Amino acid sequence: MDAAARQERVRRDVEERFTAELAAVVSAARRRATRDGNRQVDTAHLLHSLLESDPAVRAAFGGRGPRTARLLGYLVQRSIGYGLQWHGTVEDSGAVPTVREGGAPGWSPAAAAALDGALDRAHARYVHRAGCLDLLAALVEDPESRAAEVLRRASVDTELLAARLDGDRFTAAD
Secondary structure (H helix, E strand, O other), X not given: OOHHHHHHHHHHHHHXXXXXXXXXXXXXXXXXXXXXXXXXXXXXXXXXXXXXXXXXXXXXXXXXXXXXXXXXXXXXXHHOOOOOOOOOOOOOOOOOOOOOOOOOOOEXXXXXXXXXXXXXXXXXXXXXXXXXXXXXXXXXXXXXXXXXXXXHHOOOOHHHHHHHHXXXXXXXOO
């Protein structure tokens, strides 16, 4: 099996463990990264897609209020190469090792760890598929990720958000 086929098989295997909503978020993040000219999908791409796609994620920030608008503003600035200075760079928060052979091609180490964290969170609830709130919780667990940086710049208390999401760990819908 060639590398492209192997990568596609891994992608399908992982995405089968996501809800339909989270699979759509992951696909949107992948398209956003490609459109932005980034080599890898990072945690900011995932956060951007979560905010645009999932009402429960927006509700975690107070719905479609000023905080959500500020978050989307930072993310849009980043996607057009203005504002946050990550455009065209690889995310490496230092919290996880850099991409290694056999790792997750096309994903920053922090994004791959967040996707794994979402699956772990779902498994802790004894459900088979990770959802959007699982991914949001996993994104805020890495304080050095780009997603966490965007959240802090938008005046989101990431520790409080993590605690609130952790309290929902066993009540989140499949």
